[in-house]
Amino acid sequence: METTFGSGPVNSAGANPFRTSRLLALPVHWGETTPETLLARWHAAGRRGALVGPHGTGKTTRLRALAARLAAEGWTILWIQWHDDGTAKPADWRAALRAAGPRTVLCLDGSENLGPLTAYRLLHYTRRAGGLLATRHRRAWTLKTLAVHRPSAEVFVAHATALSADAADSARAAFKAAHGNAHEAFRRLYLDRASSTRV
Amino acid sequence: MKPTESPLATAAKPGAGFGCILAFGLLFILSGLAVGWFFAVRPVLRATLSLNWEPVPCEILSSRLDEKRDSDGSTYRVEIHYRYVYQGRRYVGERYDFGTGYTNIGVGSMRDAVRSYRPGSQQTCRVDPARPDEAVLSLRPPPGIWLGLLFGLLFPAAGAGVIWSGYRARRQARAEALTPLAAAFSADTPTVAGGAPETPAVGEVVIKPASGRLAPAIALGLFATAWNTGIGFFLFNILRDFDGGIAWFFVLFQIPFVLVGLLLLFIATVTISQVFAPRMELRLDPSLVRLGARVPFRWRFDRGGITALQIHLEGREEATYRQGTSTATDRREFHRAPLLELIDRLALAEGRAEFTLPVEGAAPTLAGKNNRVVWQLVAKATLPWRPSLVENFPLTVLGPPRLAPGPADAVPxxxxxxxxxxxxxxxxxxxxxxxxxxxxxxxxxxxxxxxxxxxxxxxxxxxxxxxxxxxxxxxxxxxxxxxxxxxxxxxxxxxxxxxxxxxxxxxxxxxxxxxxxxxxxxxxxxxxxxxLQPLAPAIGPARWKQRLGLGR
CATH class of the missing domain: 2.60.40.640 (Immunoglobulin-like)
Known part of the structure; x- marks a missing residue:
C-alpha cells in the first residue's frame, strides 16, 4: 500500500521511480560474462580474483550477486566494504579477516581505498581464507583480474526504462553527462524527476 | 514493498581501525620530533650552551667548501681546520658551527664563511672549558634550522590531527553501535529509536554554529604552508642551478604546482582571516522551537567591524547515498524565510528578533544517519575588504505542542x-x-x-x-x-x-x-x-555562491 500524502498520491521521494530502494532491487545485468564464467575463472585463479572497472559500472552489484551464489553453495561469506570517505564496514575488519577460515570467502568491496602497505598486508591476513573476491578500479599485480567492466549506455538505459518506461531519452542524456558513471547518472535522473514534478 | 520484506532491518557500523591510525599518527609525531630535535632544537641548544665557552685566539690552517654529489644534486659543508692553544696545550679544531652535516641550504653563507676564514688568518674560537678538545668558530644558527623547525612542527601537528580524527571516528562508531534499533529487538518494552529529537530543557542557551573556524583555518594553513614550502624548495633549487637547456622543462613543470600553491595561500589567508572576524553569539530557548511557534532570539557580536547583517531561517532535506565505495549527499530546501536585514552598525552589533516556524508543509528535525530534515538560522555578516562571514546555527525543531488529532472515524x-x-x-x-x-x-x-x-x-x-x-x-x-x-x-x-x-x-x-x-x-x-514542497534550487552563479558559502 502506498502512503497517501495530502489529498492523493503524489510524486514524493517515496514515489520517485529512481529512489534508492528500487535501484538496489534492479536485476543484475551480466552481459557476456556470466556468473558461471566468473566463478570458473575465480576457481582457476586459486579462488582469488578481482572485478575491475571504474565507478558506477556495477562491480558491487555483481560482487553481491556472486556472494549470494557462493553462499548458496555452502561458503561462509564475509563482506567488507571500504568507502571513499575513509570509513569501512565492519569497523573491526582486520580481526574479521584474520578469523576467516578455509570455508570463508572474503568479499572485499573497494579495496583500492586501502593504502599500499595495508593492501599488501591484506594478502598476508587472508592466506587462510577459502577464497577472496574483490572489486577494484584498476588491475592489481597481487590479484588476478576476473573481468573488466566498462560503462554501457545500453545497459543503463535498459535499467532506467525498467524503473520508468518514459526515461529512455533522459537516461541517455544523464549517462552521457555523468561520463558513464551509473551512480551519478541515476542521481541526475532522480533529481530531474524530483525537480520536474511538484511533490 | 512485499509484506515479507522488512525495511526496518538496516544497520551499518562505519569506522576505521584506530590502532593503525594511532600507529600512523605516532609515526608522524615521532618523525617530526626527531627531525625537529636533530635539525633545529639540538643545534640551537648547543649554540646557546657554547655562549659560556671561553673565547680563545686561533689560526686557520685550511678552509674550503666541501661538495658531495649524488643523483639528487650537490650538498655542501664548510670543511675547516684551525689551531688553538688552551691552558698551554695545543689543539686542532674542525667544527665550524653546530650544523648537522652536508646541506644545500645556505650555500651562499657557507661560501662567505670560507672567504672570511682564509688559511693563515687569526680568528677567535670558543673552547669548552670542561673538554678543551671541543671548540667552535661560529655561534650563528646553522642555515637549515628553519626548515628543521618547520618540519618539526608540521609533522607532529599532522600526526596529532590524524590521531584526533581517528579517535573521533572510533567514538562515533561506538556510539552508533549502541543504536536503539538493536536494543529494541531484545527488549519487550517500548523503545524510542532514532530520528526523534529529545525534548530540551526550558531556558535560554547559546546556540553553537554548525562548524568551528579554528580547525579549518589551522588545517588549511598547515597544508598551504607545507605545500608552498615543498614547492618553494624545489623551485629555489631549480632556479639556482638554472642554465637553460633541459631545465626549462622542470621550470614549466612547476607552474601548475605554483599556481595551486598560490590558490591555497589565498584560500588559507581568507580562512585564517575568518578566525579573527567578529563572532556572533546567538541565544534562544530551544524548548520554544516548535513548528507553528514564534521563537524570540537574541544576538551579539563580540566586536565591531560588521557593516551589514542578514539572517534567514532555512529548512532543508538532506539525503546521503552510499553505493559501492562512493558517497554522495544531496540537499534541497523546502522552507526559507528572511528574518532581518540591517545596515545600521549600531543596531546590528546586538539585538533581538523573532522567527515563526511554519506549521504547514514542514516536519520536525529528523537526524537519521543518511536522511535528515535540517532546520537552521543562517547569518551572513558583511565585512569590509573581506569575504562575507556566513554562519549556520542548527536548530532542533519539535512538533507543535497541540496537534490535530487523527481521524476519529478511522476504521481498522x-x-x-x-x-x-x-x-x-x-x-x-x-x-x-x-x-x-x-x-x-x-x-x-x-x-x-x-x-x-x-x-x-x-x-x-x-x-x-x-x-x-x-x-x-x-x-x-x-x-x-x-x-x-x-x-x-x-x-x-x-x-x-x-x-x-x-x-x-x-x-x-x-x-x-x-x-x-x-x-x-x-x-x-x-x-x-x-x-515538504521543495523550493527551486539555485542555478548558475548563485549555485556556486551557495556551495562556497558566500551567501545567495
Whole structure:
C-alpha cells in the first residue's frame, strides 16, 4: 500500500521511480560474462580474483550477486566494504579477516581505498581464507583480474526504462553527462524527476 | 514493498581501525620530533650552551667548501681546520658551527664563511672549558634550522590531527553501535529509536554554529604552508642551478604546482582571516522551537567591524547515498524565510528578533544517519575588504505542542498474511495510541510471534530505519486473537519530500525475524502525511555562491 500524502498520491521521494530502494532491487545485468564464467575463472585463479572497472559500472552489484551464489553453495561469506570517505564496514575488519577460515570467502568491496602497505598486508591476513573476491578500479599485480567492466549506455538505459518506461531519452542524456558513471547518472535522473514534478 | 520484506532491518557500523591510525599518527609525531630535535632544537641548544665557552685566539690552517654529489644534486659543508692553544696545550679544531652535516641550504653563507676564514688568518674560537678538545668558530644558527623547525612542527601537528580524527571516528562508531534499533529487538518494552529529537530543557542557551573556524583555518594553513614550502624548495633549487637547456622543462613543470600553491595561500589567508572576524553569539530557548511557534532570539557580536547583517531561517532535506565505495549527499530546501536585514552598525552589533516556524508543509528535525530534515538560522555578516562571514546555527525543531488529532472515524483495516490477520487503523496523530488486534487463523501452525512498529526512509538516500516498539507473543494459539496498544512517539512524522520520505509500518514477525504480515500506518498531524514542497534550487552563479558559502 502506498502512503497517501495530502489529498492523493503524489510524486514524493517515496514515489520517485529512481529512489534508492528500487535501484538496489534492479536485476543484475551480466552481459557476456556470466556468473558461471566468473566463478570458473575465480576457481582457476586459486579462488582469488578481482572485478575491475571504474565507478558506477556495477562491480558491487555483481560482487553481491556472486556472494549470494557462493553462499548458496555452502561458503561462509564475509563482506567488507571500504568507502571513499575513509570509513569501512565492519569497523573491526582486520580481526574479521584474520578469523576467516578455509570455508570463508572474503568479499572485499573497494579495496583500492586501502593504502599500499595495508593492501599488501591484506594478502598476508587472508592466506587462510577459502577464497577472496574483490572489486577494484584498476588491475592489481597481487590479484588476478576476473573481468573488466566498462560503462554501457545500453545497459543503463535498459535499467532506467525498467524503473520508468518514459526515461529512455533522459537516461541517455544523464549517462552521457555523468561520463558513464551509473551512480551519478541515476542521481541526475532522480533529481530531474524530483525537480520536474511538484511533490 | 512485499509484506515479507522488512525495511526496518538496516544497520551499518562505519569506522576505521584506530590502532593503525594511532600507529600512523605516532609515526608522524615521532618523525617530526626527531627531525625537529636533530635539525633545529639540538643545534640551537648547543649554540646557546657554547655562549659560556671561553673565547680563545686561533689560526686557520685550511678552509674550503666541501661538495658531495649524488643523483639528487650537490650538498655542501664548510670543511675547516684551525689551531688553538688552551691552558698551554695545543689543539686542532674542525667544527665550524653546530650544523648537522652536508646541506644545500645556505650555500651562499657557507661560501662567505670560507672567504672570511682564509688559511693563515687569526680568528677567535670558543673552547669548552670542561673538554678543551671541543671548540667552535661560529655561534650563528646553522642555515637549515628553519626548515628543521618547520618540519618539526608540521609533522607532529599532522600526526596529532590524524590521531584526533581517528579517535573521533572510533567514538562515533561506538556510539552508533549502541543504536536503539538493536536494543529494541531484545527488549519487550517500548523503545524510542532514532530520528526523534529529545525534548530540551526550558531556558535560554547559546546556540553553537554548525562548524568551528579554528580547525579549518589551522588545517588549511598547515597544508598551504607545507605545500608552498615543498614547492618553494624545489623551485629555489631549480632556479639556482638554472642554465637553460633541459631545465626549462622542470621550470614549466612547476607552474601548475605554483599556481595551486598560490590558490591555497589565498584560500588559507581568507580562512585564517575568518578566525579573527567578529563572532556572533546567538541565544534562544530551544524548548520554544516548535513548528507553528514564534521563537524570540537574541544576538551579539563580540566586536565591531560588521557593516551589514542578514539572517534567514532555512529548512532543508538532506539525503546521503552510499553505493559501492562512493558517497554522495544531496540537499534541497523546502522552507526559507528572511528574518532581518540591517545596515545600521549600531543596531546590528546586538539585538533581538523573532522567527515563526511554519506549521504547514514542514516536519520536525529528523537526524537519521543518511536522511535528515535540517532546520537552521543562517547569518551572513558583511565585512569590509573581506569575504562575507556566513554562519549556520542548527536548530532542533519539535512538533507543535497541540496537534490535530487523527481521524476519529478511522476504521481498522485488515491485513492478511502468514496465517495471521492484523487489524490496524491506517492513520494517527503523533503521540496518540495505536490500538490494534492480531488474530491467528484456525488452521495456521502455532509458534511464537513478535509485533514490531518502526519507521523507514524512502527516496534518494541510503535507507535509515528505526524500531520504536516491539512485543513478543509467545503463545498465540490458532483461532485466538490478541489486542494491543502502542503509544506512538512524537516524531518522526510520516512525510514526503523531494529527497526523503518517512513511512511507518507495523509488522508481525516469525521466530526467524521474517515479517509474516505488515500494515503501513500514517503518523502525522490529522493523520495526513505531510508534504515538504521543495523550493527551486539555485542555478548558475548563485549555485556556486551557495556551495562556497558566500551567501545567495
Amino acid at each position: 483495516v485488515a491485513h492478511r498474511g502468514g496465517g495471521l490477520t492484523l487489524w490496524v487503523p491506517p492513520a494517527f496523530a503523533p503521540g496518540e495510541t495505536l490500538v490494534g488486534n492480531v488474530a491467528r487463523d484456525p488452521g495456521a501452525p502455532a509458534g511464537p510471534l513478535t509485533l514490531r512498529l518502526g519507521w523507514f526512509t524512502e527516496g534518494r538516500g541510503t535507507r535509515d530505519a528505526g524500531v520504536v516498539w516491539t512485543r513478543k507473543l509467545p503463545d498465540l494459539a490458532p483461532g485466538a486473537d490478541l489486542g494491543f496498544e502502542v503509544p506512538l512517539p512524537a516524531a518522526p512524522w510520516t512525510f514526503g519530500g523531494a529527497l526523503v520520505s518517512v513511512e511507518w509500518r507495523l509488522e508481525v514477525l516469525d521466530p526467524a525475524g521474517a515479517p509474516l504480515v505488515a500494515a503501513p500506518v500514517v503518523i502525522a498531524p490529522g493523520g495526513v502525511a505531510v508534504v
